[in-house]
Amino acid sequence: MSTSSDSKTIAVLNGPNLNLLGTRQPEIYGRQTLADIEAMCVKHSKSKGFDLRFQQTNIEGELVSMVQEARTCAAVLINAAGYTHTSVALLDALLTVDAPVIEVHLSSPHKREAIRHRSVIAPACTGVIAGFGALSYRLALDAAIALVDGSLGITEG
Template identity: 50%
Template sequence: MPLSDPSATQNSTIYVLNGPNLNLLGLREPDIYGHDTLDDIAGRLEDRGRELGIEIDMRQSNHEGHLIDWLHEAGARGARAVILNPGGYTHTSIALHDAIKSIAVPVIEVHLSNPHARESFRHVSFVGRAAKGTIAGFGALSYLLALDAAASL
């Protein structure tokens, strides 16, 4: 049973959850992930969120359990949606898959790069199998596209 009552009034908060190594954006492999930092992306999301009348709650952790706890929190608080960049957990985490399935809040998986254009081990997404949809390959713009998608749900 999902962790929120779908008939409850939905709030205007969209959680933006970021997994391992995303705190190093702008420094880590900029040829793949770009030069924008997570703070740069957060600023753009805040600006777009204000235009849409949406509150952004952006968080990052290198720990899988934190991401799971935040997904549960989004469900319990009736968030409008979750945008999730699970980083390397994309390809390994059944626990994140199960956490997404346990909440009634729609989750949009987002990636800066296109995992399907990279190493074969990145072609499988356990998160994507549970998410409402996936946006990938557009660099930092992927987050804004995901925000617009989440706002339209």
């Protein structure tokens, strides 16, 4: 967890079962572990002048608390995993975040089971990046940084 100013900190929040990356359904999620993804994100964000707050939980209430704690960060990336499709509590927490929020998925939800086609949290998110495996996180970091520094040429909403 970063101790520097939150104005240069991006929170990367991860939901249930992502702690099993690398071994859980590698044909869908790839062989990289969550630690591998964290290392990639830390290196990339540092190269762009940002710190990272990278967290994971399997518990819905803890993920809601992590969102609340990230409200002062420059941006929030969230892979809510299964909670993406079910958690109104998570949506409510994300709606309190004034910074850019990027929904991230390793796989493409629209290529999977019908239950995964709808994101309950999407109304609170600036955008979604999905289907690129671990690269989805790096692409989401780039989008968040561009939104924070204004280089994307668009504003939220």
